[in-house]
Each structure stands twice: as structure tokens, then as C-alpha cells.
Amino acid sequence: MPDSSFYAAVESRRTIRDFLPDPVPQETLDRCLEAARLAPSSSNLQPWEFVVIRDPKVRQLAIAACLDQVPAKTAPVLIALVTHRDTWRRNRDEILRIFESRGPLRRSHESYYRKIIPMVYRTGPFGLLGPVKRTLCRIASLFRPTPNLMSRADIRVMAHKSTALAAATFMLAMRAEGFDTCPMEGFDPWRAKALLGLPRGAEVSMFLAAGKRSEKGVWWDRALMPRDWSIREI
């Protein structure tokens, strides 16, 4: 039997752009953040960071960075979801530490995280190795299936993909709890980055406003593309 509560959350989730002032209980927010931490990520490297903005001064500046969007102004909770493309070494080491603490490391884990991951993620000084790796892979792919050993730009895409899955998990968890969200990529990325004091390899992927929808929360009816534009079987 399908889990109907899952589908109920998926179907009732809408982008909410006007929120009631009612707070989100801390336990609820924590459960949703814990759910988001379980999202799948490329090589399990979890390149995300949910920054829950509590400080009223930071909140005001974050609202301005979000171009004064109504959801950023009205939501009781505003989160900056940061994506990190340079934390792979730290996170790789943590994965190895966790596995080692559970017993001898499997050889497949060892070689994947110690050899393959650096090959994929290292882009050399000024990222110059990236285009070289990419070009060599493209040529090899003419002869046999070859993975893309990524350039900096590819790694950025990878980090945003995984981070977006964490965002989706968070939003669905909030809905399952009876709360609502608005993802926002309409913001000033330079100001947002400076506001949070992010390092070079990090940027805000999106802001997430969260709370309970007001009567004016849904601005537009749902409009879905035809099924065969979105789903194809070959």
C-alpha cells in the first residue's frame, strides 16, 4: 500500500508567499532539518548548510537581499540554504572517520574516497586542471563511456543539485508537519554571501521562508506542463 500521507504532503505543498505570524515550534523545525540531513547527495558529501536566521538585524538585511519579497518579510522562519563546493575534503575525511569507527574500512570505501573523490574534485591552482580533465574525459568518451572528472563549474552544479534535494526534503517535511514554505532564488547573491560571511567556495543556493500559510498565501493556481513534456519512455 502506498503511504498516503507522503502523497498528501506532496500534493498539498504549494509555494506560499504570505505567512501568518504564528511561530514554528523549535521541535518541528528540528525534525524537518533532521529530515533534510537525510537527503541524498553526490558521493554522500552533503555539501549543504542550513543557516537559520535568528538575529533581527541579520534578518532585516536578509530581507533586503531577498529583494523585499513578501515571503521573506512575513515568514516566522527564514533560512539561507548554503551550498559548499570546497568542503569535500573535510566531509570525505568525516565519512572515513565514521566508517573506521565502526570497524575495519572496506577496500571499496577506501579507494573510492581516497582515490576517486580527489580525482573528481581536485581542480588544481586557479581551477586550471578542471578544463584539462574535462577535455580529456570528453575525448575518452568518444571511445568508451567515461565519467566527467569535473571542472569547477561542474562541481558547482553538482553541489547545487545535492543542495536542492535537501531543500525539497525540508519543504516536504514542513508540509507533512502542517507548515508551509517558499523557496527563493530571487535574491542578491553577492549581498547574501557577504551577509553570511561565506568563504570563497560557498554561496547561497536559495532562501527558504517557512511558517503557516495565511489566507493570501497561494498567489497562483497550480499550472502543470502536459505530462508528456515532463515524462517520456524510450
Ligand SMILES: Cc1cc2nc3c(=O)[nH]c(=O)nc-3n(C[C@H](O)[C@H](O)[C@H](O)COP(=O)(O)O)c2cc1C
Ligand atoms: C529554485 C527555486 C527558486 C524559486 N524562487 C522563487 C522566488 O524567488 N520567489 C518566489 O516567489 N517563488 C520562487 N520559487 C517558487 C516557484 O515560483 C514555484 O515553485 C512555482 O511557481 C510552482 O508553484 P508551486 O511551488 O506552488 O507548485 C522558486 C522555486 C524554486 C524551485
